[in-house]
Amino acid sequence: MKLATLKDGTRDGQLLVVSRDLRHAAIADAIAPTMQRVLDDWNFHAPQLQALYEALNQARARQAFDFDAQACMAPLPRAYQWADGSAYVNHVELVRKARGAEMPAEFWTDPLIYQGGSDDFIGPLDDIVCASEDFGIDFEAEVAVIATDVPMGTRADAALGAVRLVMLANDVSLRNLIPGELAKGFGFYQSKPATAFSPVAVTPDELGETWREGRVHRPMTVHWNGKRVGQPDCGTDMVFHFGQLLAHIAKTRNVRAGTIVGSGTISNTDRAKGYACIAEKRMLETLEDGAPGTEFMRFGDRVRIEMFDANGKSIFGAIDQAVAPVEGAA
Known part of the structure; x- marks a missing residue:
């Protein structure tokens, strides 16, 4: 349903x-x-x-x-927990390569997850409101799940059974604020504004064969200002499935009903699939040309994130957002 x-x-x-x-x-x-x-x-x-x-x-x-x-809010307008992973390790590897850092071997076996703000999600067609273009406004197209209770210590296969709903996410990042925050050694906060989710959330059975092995096996279509910039496959190159992500956050604590877990930015090793966030495009430009050439989003820019079934029908509805300044800001 x-x-x-x-x-x-x-x-x-x-x-x-x-x-x-x-x-x-x-x-x-x-x-x-x-x-x-x-x-x-x-x-x-x-x-x-x-x-x-x-x-x-x-x-x-x-x-x-x-x-x-x-007329829709996020399917779950506020949640007890929003934990966002980075299950597409190709994306993480590109980030590190672009700044000349080695990729730790454990990144392929131990998921990266951070806890985001869950008190103020926004609707699928609500504006991305930001105080300044200088913050480096970026979209991030992801798959997310909503889970029921997962007791502490639950293994990945059992944790996967706690997934009740699947949806899409735009986990907006303010890229120019991230380095300063991470340099403090205490993680993201100001650099991660309100996340938007697709109009509808669907039960896994609704996805049929598209949902298997804890992954959604369909392309994610991303348009930026009306131009398609990415169509990566969500099931390909997802190193950690949603059961593994849930088990990771339940290692030392109980996970309660209403917890949302994100996949992290969809990223394929096949460059022809395009990109699901601007930062990845800039990383590739840095690796190929020595410097990024693509700018981040500006006020008035629009991003559209959507997934279609094999018959070309929208599964979750579209996230379709414009970037807007804070009302009354100079």
Whole structure:
């Protein structure tokens, strides 16, 4: 099934069930008011939501209406935890090569993960608001999952069974702020503003053969200012699957229902697949030409991130965002 959250003036929005073709929706408040409520008691709520989903697809749902991604918040508007990985080690290797650093061998066996801000996600069509273009505004196209409870010490194969929903993410980075923050030895903070997610989150079974081995095996299509700049395959070169990422964060603590885990920037070794973040393009330019030639995003720029099924139909809806200055800023 496919779920979304409608903007209604509250922090957590109103739960929606969305038809498979993303054309219609129905408010699910008779079943559960919010996405978090569903995740807290998935086994109770999911069958009821599935029944509504089937009715919606068969045009039998009462009070169905046209689905509008513009009216959506992130599927889970705020979460107990947002942990973003870097499962595409090719991306990490390029970062290090571009600055002349060696790649530690353990990066291929031990995932990189940081804990991001989870209190203020933004909707799929909301602006990327930034105080200055000088911060180095960059998009990052990712796959993300929402999990239920994962007890401390859970192994990767069992942790994979905790995945309840899959969605897309634009994990925006402010690249020019990152070096100063990392130099302090305490990780990202100001350099990672609000993350946007796709209009809908889908259950793994909805993806069919596209979801296997803890990975989504479809290309991610990325457009920047109307030009397609990347179409990397999300299942290729993903060294750590989502079960491994969940097991990693559950090594020393319990992971609770409503935790979101990101894959990190999609990155393929095949350069013909393009790029899913500007930084990777700049790294390749540095390696080939000695210096980057592509600038980061400017106010007014737009990024579109979307995934299509084998029949060319959008699976999650599109993340489609413009970059805008902080209102009232000089």
